[in-house]
Amino acid sequence: MARESAAESPPNIRLGLRENWAQFALLVLINAFVGGMVGIERTVVPLIGSEEFQIASTTLIVSFIASFGVVKAFANLVSGQMADLWGRKRVLVLGWLVGLPVPFMIIWAPSWGWVIVANALLGINQGLAWSMTVIMKVDLVGPKSRGLAVGLNEFAGYLAVGLTAFVTGYLASEYGLRPTPIYLGIGYACLGTLLSVLLVRDTRDHVRLEASSHMEQSPPVGFREVFALATFKDRNLFAASQAGLVNNLNDGMSWGIFPLFFASFGLGFERIGILKAVYPATWGILQIATGPLSDRWGRKGLIVAGMWVQAVGLFLTALTRGFEWWLLASLLIGLGTAMVYPSLIAAVSDAARPTWRARALSVYRFWRDLGYAIGALSAGLIADRFGLAWAIASVAALTFVSGTIVAFAMRERSPSEAR
Template identity: 40%
Template sequence: MNVTADHASAYIRGIGCNRGQFLLQTVQVFFVGLIIGMERNVLPTMAAHFGVDSHAFFFLASFVISFGLVKGALNFVAGGLSDRIGRKRVLLLGWIAGIPIPILIFFAPNWWWIIGANVFLGFNQAFTWTMTVTSQIDLSANHQRGLAVGINEAMGYIAVGAAGLATGYLAVLYGPRWSLLLFGLVVIALALVLLLWIKDTIHWVRAEHIQQEAATPAAVPAQSMFSTFLQVSFQDRTYRALCQGGVTNKIADTLVWVLFPLFFKFHGLGIIYIGWITGVYAMVWGLCQFWTGHLADHIGRKPPVLLGFALLSAGLAGTALVNHFAAWMVTAALMGLGMALLYPNLIAAMSDIAPAMQRGRILGTYRYWRDTGYAIGGVILGLVAQWSDKILPAIWLTAGIVALSGLWIAFAVKETHPRSI
């Protein structure tokens, strides 16, 4: 369906006037977060169930490497594809791709099956999470984009933390395989049912495009996907700096996903205590995004992004320095707060300067680099931990990478959002 000038007024942007559809997308991203969150605690700590030695750090990281490579590449595909066929169809494809994940984990005779399951997880997360955040930006007014991204990422990462806690308890009671199988299939079934009430937000995008054309008749023609990829990745100073910031925060998240559970296990903590530490990190990250995105709509994107990188680096360093459950809970919360400040506002900054009809592919390119950070982080941190036979050097390396990334953005990025709104 094409939106003409006569019908553009029917697709008014704004969270309030689209609250029903916005809420449905919010519930969708909660389900998306539950799927990735169910792996966060159980799989690394129980890798021995799948034949992985506790010090085979690089082989353990391989399941995140496969996830990052697939999710990064398909983020870019999802953005361009959604500009052509619509957001809802891509969202549906993502949920269909999620069905094999819990089934493969349940029947896995070895870790290679887990790596295969995470190929499907990358497909699922690329198409579903990309579409929910893109759709919520589509529905929002220009001055609400930070709030929209904040709500999306908040609900997603609250779900990540909640799923890590819930599956930790379920794994103790019923075993890791049964808990992940039933948890995963129930979540996917609920998400597919919810799709029946979701409208495709591509109509709002076309209406916005018509309005932009009316305001700026001499607009620059849309670029090809490859040209967009080159511009965003390498040619534009601001896009390039924001993309490397996305890579860096996923390197940090890879550390939490893969090596933190083992680090705490080596310090004598059980799966439930580990679930609380990683869960607090994800839930603080999630909950605080309700206000950090909205904050950036008023004071600009750059201040919260820079503060976020500083707090994340400090939290990582603190984790390496302390040696007690309560202290690790505090450093996890500090890391979560840092993520909450930087994470939604990096993508909001990208959306500030992205033309409406190219938004899907531009955000897709950013998300390609950001989530390829999982693969980059898996390789780098897995090799460092394997080489040293310790996890502590990987934590210090990550803290340094995060600090340097924040400095890059400080010097390379100008404010993308007016502070006077």
């Protein structure tokens, strides 16, 4: 990759959102389909475990999230290296091909083991396909609009998560948990695969163009060094990685625990679907604003405040009873996550050079998405021993601590200082 960056890029290659709007918009649409694949599971799959398979253990029910999180984390880890070696488009298409069987496996699953395996495949799909849509958008726009690029990408993905969670909750209330709500996933998978194969163009030439604009030529950086930098050696990358892990830790907890928590108070499928939709939809929509704001105001303040707002929303969920309070809490969690999510990815992009940015983002996303597994399993264990409310409150406290670590560890960097 280092040798490639020194090569001249084709003369028609330019950086910027306006210059690449058609490909950028296509990638936004494709990431909506990627997000929709997760959305089909947000409301109905935990309830399939408890209602259809009669699983009493919370830890066993959330095991499907653990399989998803671990596999997605490792798919993220290798996705940047694969993208640099094979090209972004090939990795995107591979991610979709792996995801095609997932909705069929959930529809036909005769046992919970099938659901766990399906979520392992979904983890590969998300780790490769979502990673590529982020990386390709950052490649296209250049250093001045990273927050906007990430905000639009995550807006599309998580709005699709929220809308699909709502629709599947409604369909489940009308037609049952399977198969009707899962039909959406078949459509998402087929459309995402076709668009990726037929219309997406690779963006490695944009990386070469950006790298050639740097006055100094950086020496090649190996994957081990990038992993160390993104994990602990660079304080900004360390702060971002731990915050990303805790952010998805509380998301993994809410994915598995919230439907069971709400159902334990007699809430029906449709209202659970509304609560499960409000959080990611708020998160998705507000990133249109928070992504560009991080370009103007900087990353650190939004990350710290966002983690603390998430913590307030999680405490409110654990300590209150009733649909209206939980709706307010879901809005707060969505607001906090919208402040954090694009700012973290943009902060990692700022701290990494173009020649190893894809790998740095992959390491960050490895730690971030490992949080799904840690959050689901730890919350399940706490819930089985102490109750669902204790599981939610414990994650809320950890989220507050993570925001405090960012406040002390991260150095603010203006976008003009991005490498």
